[in-house]
Amino acid sequence: MAVLNEEQSMLRDAAKSWTQEKSPVTAFRKMRDSGVEIGYDAKAWNEMAEMGWAGVIIPEEYGGSAFGYLSIGLILEEMGRTLTASPLIASGVGAASALVLGGSDAQKSEWLPKIADGSVVGALAVDEGAHHAPDKVALAATKSGAGYSLSGAKSFVIEGLAANLLVVSARTSGQSGDKDGITLFLVPADAKGVSRKRLALADSRGAANITFDKVEVGADAVLGAVDKGWDVLEKTLDRVRAALAAEMLGAANQAFETTLDYLKVRVQFGQVIGSFQALQHRAAKMFTDLELARSAVEAALQAIDADSPDVPELVSLSKAKMGDVFHLVSNEMVQMHGGIGMTDAHDAGFYLKRARAAEAAFGSQSYHRDRYARINGY
Amino acid sequence: MADFGGGDPEAFRKEVREWVDANFPAELKGRPNPMMREERAQPSEAQEAWRKAVGSKGWGTPTWPSQYGGGGLGSAEARIIQQEFGRAGAYNPIGGMGVMMFGPTLLEYGTEDQKLEHIPLICRGDVQWCQGFSEPGAGSDLAALQTRAEDKGDHFLINGQKIWTSGAQFADWCFCLVRTDTSKKHEGISFVLFTMHQPGVEVRPIKLIAGNSPFCETFFTDVQADKKNLVGPLNGGWTIAKRLLQHERGGLSGAGGGGMGGRSLVDLAREYVGVDAQGRIADPDLRTRVVQHEIEGRSFQQTAVRAMLESKGNSGPSAATSIMKNAGTSWMQLRHELTLEIMGHQGLGWEGDTFKPEELGAVRGWLGGKAFTIYGGSQEVQSNIISKRILGLPDLTQHN
Numbered sequence: 001m002a003v004l005n006e007e008q009s010m011l012r013d014a015a016k017s018w019t020q021e022k023s024p025v026t027a028f029r030k031m032r033d034s035g036v037e038i039g040y041d042a043k044a045w046n047e048m049a050e051m052g053w054a055g056v057i058i059p060e061e062y063g064g065s066a067f068g069y070l071s072i073g074l075i076l077e078e079m080g081r082t083l084t085a086s087p088l089i090a091s092g093v094g095a096a097s098a099l100v101l102g103g104s105d106a107q108k109s110e111w112l113p114k115i116a117d118g119s120v121v122g123a124l125a126v127d128e129g130a131h132h133a134p135d136k137v138a139l140a141a142t143k144s145g146a147g148y149s150l151s152g153a154k155s156f157v158i159e160g161l162a163a164n165l166l167v168v169s170a171r172t173s174g175q176s177g178d179k180d181g182i183t184l185f186l187v188p189a190d191a192k193g194v195s196r197k198r199l200a201l202a203d204s205r206g207a208a209n210i211t212f213d214k215v216e217v218g219a220d221a222v223l224g225a226v227d228k229g230w231d232v233l234e235k236t237l238d239r240v241r242a243a244l245a246a247e248m249l250g251a252a253n254q255a256f257e258t259t260l261d262y263l264k265v266r267v268q269f270g271q272v273i274g275s276f277q278a279l280q281h282r283a284a285k286m287f288t289d290l291e292l293a294r295s296a297v298e299a300a301l302q303a304i305d306a307d308s309p310d311v312p313e314l315v316s317l318s319k320a321k322m323g324d325v326f327h328l329v330s331n332e333m334v335q336m337h338g339g340i341g342m343t344d345a346h347d348a349g350f351y352l353k354r355a356r357a358a359e360a361a362f363g364s365q366s367y368h369r370d371r372y373a374r375i376n377g378y
Numbered sequence: 379m380a381d382f383g384g385g386d387p388e389a390f391r392k393e394v395r396e397w398v399d400a401n402f403p404a405e406l407k408g409r410p411n412p413m414m415r416e417e418r419a420q421p422s423e424a425q426e427a428w429r430k431a432v433g434s435k436g437w438g439t440p441t442w443p444s445q446y447g448g449g450g451l452g453s454a455e456a457r458i459i460q461q462e463f464g465r466a467g468a469y470n471p472i473g474g475m476g477v478m479m480f481g482p483t484l485l486e487y488g489t490e491d492q493k494l495e496h497i498p499l500i501c502r503g504d505v506q507w508c509q510g511f512s513e514p515g516a517g518s519d520l521a522a523l524q525t526r527a528e529d530k531g532d533h534f535l536i537n538g539q540k541i542w543t544s545g546a547q548f549a550d551w552c553f554c555l556v557r558t559d560t561s562k563k564h565e566g567i568s569f570v571l572f573t574m575h576q577p578g579v580e581v582r583p584i585k586l587i588a589g590n591s592p593f594c595e596t597f598f599t600d601v602q603a604d605k606k607n608l609v610g611p612l613n614g615g616w617t618i619a620k621r622l623l624q625h626e627r628g629g630l631s632g633a634g635g636g637g638m639g640g641r642s643l644v645d646l647a648r649e650y651v652g653v654d655a656q657g658r659i660a661d662p663d664l665r666t667r668v669v670q671h672e673i674e675g676r677s678f679q680q681t682a683v684r685a686m687l688e689s690k691g692n693s694g695p696s697a698a699t700s701i702m703k704n705a706g707t708s709w710m711q712l713r714h715e716l717t718l719e720i721m722g723h724q725g726l727g728w729e730g731d732t733f734k735p736e737e738l739g740a741v742r743g744w745l746g747g748k749a750f751t752i753y754g755g756s757q758e759v760q761s762n763i764i765s766k767r768i769l770g771l772p773d774l775t776q777h778n
Contacts, residue, residue, distance in 0.1 A: 002688075274772060281762075373668075378647070
């Protein structure tokens with residue numbers, strides 16, 4: 001764990017005690033069983049917002065605390081441990097970062113305080129196909145009077161059903177696949193022509209496919225510059241990816257620790273199964289990988305806070321490494337628990353399902369390996 | 379900069395630079411340390427001059443106490459010496475097992491007399507040490523060692539065989555684990571020192587798959603060790619051995635991370651495999667594995683940085699350090715494998731001018747590197763240590 005300052009330690013401790021007491025895995029199970037469509041417990045989200053978590057990366061003048069990305073990573077790590085579902089990444093990192101990085105003063109004043117206090121949930125509507133590919137934007141924004149008309153579809157919008165505010169990537173010129181010609185728009189989710197279809201996902205978290213049918217927005221809905229949205233979009237996505245990797249780090253560590261506890265109590269052949277070297281060495285390998293992944297995740301968050309030029313490669317490194325490790329640990333969690341790990345009554349399945357959804361979100365391991373190589377010129 | 383105790387680092391750097399310029403023989407520039415190589419048997423005049431110059435300053439062991447011949451300096455000053463040697467293309471002529479493993483252990487566990495007798499000779503590079511630990515029947519299970527030491531009043535009489543004794547053919551002294559009590563396993567082992575230049579010591583170099591002979595079989599027949607050269611208590615050698623192995627593993631994981639010299643795999647792949655129209659490595663399968671390896675290497679480096687910061691912070695010793703040997707050595711081995719694969723047919727040469735020195739080196743490095751996960755605590759022993767000490771799983775390997 002990175003060396004923390006006093007305020008970060010306090011934030012981490014607060015997040016740990018709140019998630020352990022108020023939002024243990026049983027709370028996630030209850031939320032899942034309730035079938036709540038938005039994919040999180042709104043009451044729990046209100047409590048998080050009251051603690052200021054939604055404003056951790058938002059400047060103080062807009063109602064946030066500006067503690068930074070390592071700080072929100074610490075919170076997300078604790079939330080990951082208990083699989084706490086919330087729109088913190090989509091709204092408090094995604095929409096908030098897009099506004100901080102690209103928003104006009106008016107846009108920031110209008111939206112950031114509401115995101116910080118949790119009254120508005122934002123979401124990023126960026127992908128259109130089966131894989132994360134933020135440059136493959138076909139959704140068209142055409143000039144319409146003083147503003148624009150948006151038509152097209154977005155897929156796998158994380159927290160898309162709960163969101164009040166959508167940050168939408170749209171094409172104002174060029175072809176799908178071009179980085180030039182992408183423009184970001186702020187679109188209220190209740191705008192005329194927006195229709196949302198809830199996705200019931202394996203990990204029970206909130207997501208939606210969203211269609212835009214001649215959605216009329218004003219010129220003041222453009223976030224940043226017309227045709228030049230890529231830069232803000234990529235920086236925003238990197239912040240979301242790093243935050244998601246922090247959540248994955250917490251979830252993977254908890255999956256490992258729960259498994260380790262089981263190895264120490266489950267008796268077969270007259271001894272605890274944790275005494276078998278076949279399992280010990282796999283546990284040692286997981287521990288080794290988790291330590292390496294922690295270093296990668298923390299380095300990415302620290303690089304964002306330092307506004308370092310190597311943010312893109314460090315983020316891709318961390319998402320790729322963390323994805324591989326969570327994949328491994330979640331599979332081993334089920335295998336090492338044996339039959340009990342296959343039952344819905346056990347938590348192992350929750351971690352396995354969350355792992356795959358988190359791996360795919362905002363770029364899989366193969367996406368980020370390719371990106372890492374391209375950034376480094378090969 | 380606290381290490382300078384108010385001193386001026388730039389003034390010290392200037393002092394080191396001037397001293398190196400005045401004392402380092404130009405003909406040795408860029409040459410490796412001859413200490414553990416065949417040429418140590420007949421060092422050149424320049425090599426001897428450089429060894430004596432550095433040894434008398436104590437700068438080969440800069441952080442060791444000055445009363446035993448060390449430099450008595452802080453880590454910041456030690457770094458400056460290292461940097462200035464590097465700048466001048468100079469090797470540190472003081473090295474080997476004495477510096478890496480035995481010296482730090484003796485400083486911790488030795489008596490004042492023992493330190494005064496042995497440490498200054500290490501600091502001056504006058505004495506080379508070898509490690510008498512492994513035996514044919516005691517590899518990963520080191521505590522099963524059988525080399526006997528009988529109490530003969532003023533000395534021990536030693537009989538037995540050691541193996542994988544690094545550099546024994548060039549060593550003057552041996553630090554050795556011997557059995558002084560056959561009724562117990564770990565508690566029957568003592569840590570003794572004796573000279574290799576005595577009757578009954580026989581050394582046979584072992585030729586390895588890479589063609590070189592860095593290790594030996596070493597036979598002891600009625601070899602004597604003075605009682606004053608028992609380190610720590612009688613039958614208390616295992617504790618000291620474990621500490622010494624920590625020094626060894628620390629050095630090895632450092633070698634894993636630090637051994638990134640030479641060309642990157644990406645550069646090699648561009649040359650031997652080529653690139654496509656977009657500048658990507660032309661073989662997509664190989665490219666993926668190169669990226670994975672690069673990411674693994676970066677996360678290893680990031681972990682080394684994190685472990686250092688954590689140990690400096692107030693969070694106590696970092697759990698991350700326990701993974702370094704396995705992570706570092708597997709990474710190095712995979713690097714060798716990928717290097718060979720990238721070089722293709724050119725990565726199969728054993729000797730001859732059809733192959734570049736870099737290509738021949740890759741083959742030897744690949745073979746020699748197989749030892750990384752065997753020596754200094756095998757991959758499996760390290761996994762046992764992580765399982766037991768860090769993860770708290772039951773230990774089935776330490777039966778007494």
